[in-house]
Amino acid sequence: MTNVRDSAIYLIDFGEPVLIDCGSGHGFENTITNMRKAGFQPDNIVALVMTHCHADHIGAANLWKSYFGTKLVMHDKDADIVERGDIRLTAAFCFDVDFKPLPVDVRLKGDVGNLEFAGHLLRWVHTPGHTPGSISLYMEENGERILFAQDIGAPLLAEFDCDPKAWLGSIQKLFALEADILCDGHSGAYGPKHVVREYLEYCLHTQYRNGYLGSGEDG
Template sequence: MKKIVDGIYYIGLSGCQVYLIDTMAENGLVLIDCGMDIDMIMDISDEGFDPKQINHCIITHCHIDHIEACYHLKELNPDVKFYAHEADAQAIEEQGHDQQTAASWYGTKYNPVKLYKKFTKEIETLNLGDLELRIIHTPGHTPGSISVLVEKAGKKILFGQDIHGPFYESFGSNLNEYQNSMQRLLDLEPDILCEGHFGIIKPADEVKRYIKNYMDSNKP
């Protein structure tokens, strides 16, 4: 586990990179994606956090490497609330979407979870305690991919997750939408990018370079 800024942490890699936000209020802890291994999440107790206090989990998209452990998180805390965009909701809430979730690639079976909230707008705000999370619909990698922007400690922190792709028909990928989505992320001028597989990218110039690089190599 590694601190990014006060209250925001990188937990580790299990399928995808999993991040933790401490609302420092009764809302408890927020996960950005769940990854594949609940044991890795349990290890936050080594740093003095109670995994049972994870009350919210924002799912950036429906891929198995981001959602497999959701079911176990729910076992740990039956009150945990899951959030995702409605365009990826079916694959998260139902069994049998193994192409869309990529579970067939990973040779694993996905145990679905129900969403507490489905995002439907281009941008919406989720307030948890004093924390304001901006949820940005960024289709491209999947139709329901979202990015999350948090301003904390004077920095704009962007949880962009699978900015790098990949892009496949079976995912419902769309490179035109991807280009628009990435431009919207650039327009936010983030200082720190927390990516789904490539870790933490900073400062702002590096974030810009990282996103532009993937835009250039994934033209329609």
């Protein structure tokens, strides 16, 4: 952890290093220190791919842009929220972030797509529900599929316009990916494959149990 208000931050070394999410900004200096200790230079990061518009995941994006000129990538539907600096839908006040309108460099449009870094594919799939433009990312490495599912376990709160019906469709997409490793936005990494499935089932049952998906489970 870099700061308690930060989401998980993942750095993928494709030869060209890529970041998935960047935290709230409160832990920005710690993030840079950790990265340098791990042998990476922040100005070499070729892209910051943002899973969704919440400030615990993207509050530091303006710092990455202004200090290092990092290319900012996110789904079209959350880019609208970020570019207008919406402090409710970014949940900025929950994380003590003074969120200002932020231009996004690359808008991902549609349901699925590929990003390519040094000849390696980082695939994305639109997984709305937690936010309108949430994405999950996955890659293949040594015959294993690694999934960055981010805030799949978060409560579907009406005050942030979460969409339970869309979320149900999205978690089915995540089950169908049959990932070997799942990297979560807050709670760490899960594996092997049957543990990933159990974690997704746990997220699904928790949403039902807490009443976010209506009454009764459909199995």
